[in-house]
Amino acid sequence: MQSLIDLEALQPTGDLSSVRRSVQFFLDNLLSQTPDQQQTLAAIGEDLFAIAVDQPFRFPSTFTFVIRAFSTLEGIGYILDPNFSFVKIAAPYAQELLDLRTKRHSGTRLVEEIRKQANDARSSTMSMPSRVQRIEEFVKQLESGDLKLRVRVLESERAARKATILQMATMYTVLGGTLLNLGITFSSQGSEVIANGSFIGAGVFLTLLLRSMQRVKKLDKFEKMI
Secondary structure (H helix, E strand, C coil), X not given: CHHHHHCCCECCCCCCHHHHHHHHHHHHCCCXXXXXXXXXXXXXXXXXXXXXXXXXXXXXXXXXXXXXXHHHHHHHHHHHCCCCCHHHHHHHHHHHHHHHHHHHHHHHHHHHHHHHHHHHHHHHHHCHHHHHHHHHHHHHXXXXXXXXXXXXXXXXXXXXXXXXXXXXXXXXXXXXXXXXXXXXXXXXXXXXXXXXHHHHHHHHHHHHHHHHHHHHHHHHHHHHHC
């Protein structure tokens, strides 16, 4: 998570628990059989909705130059050889680097791991009283009402988002119907220019109404799949 933030690919929006659970889910299923859409939504559907609302992911500007460089190399290779694949060529070298790194650090890694576990056990034992005290203070603050937990209710957010879309759809319907009536009235009176403008405006609001209905339909479908 911190690496994504350092790369400016992830913008901290306050609550990153949804992003953390989603990334962990995809990492856990990266090497296994890829789950279908229904299984994914059933597992992390709520988190995906929160990510879609918060939009914490960004496309770093430096990635543009990296992708352009790789695309240029692959394009040149494809011109020289139609069967060229950058991934197939780079895979053996990447595997060789990984194997070399594993062999280099295999001897000292065990000692470092044992030392790390010993240090963790020692620090955990020494800090146990202070942790118990912090837990006790936390419970006391909850009981006295001095501490309030921040809870994010995604069901309410979805309902509010759906209500907002329906409200906008109602406004589009009223405005579109008004312009349509004005267009018919001006057309009967011979004001073709104003009538055509009213008809065009009514068509625009009708298009916005259809898009709003499609968004509501997608939200309903998403809720059924969760």
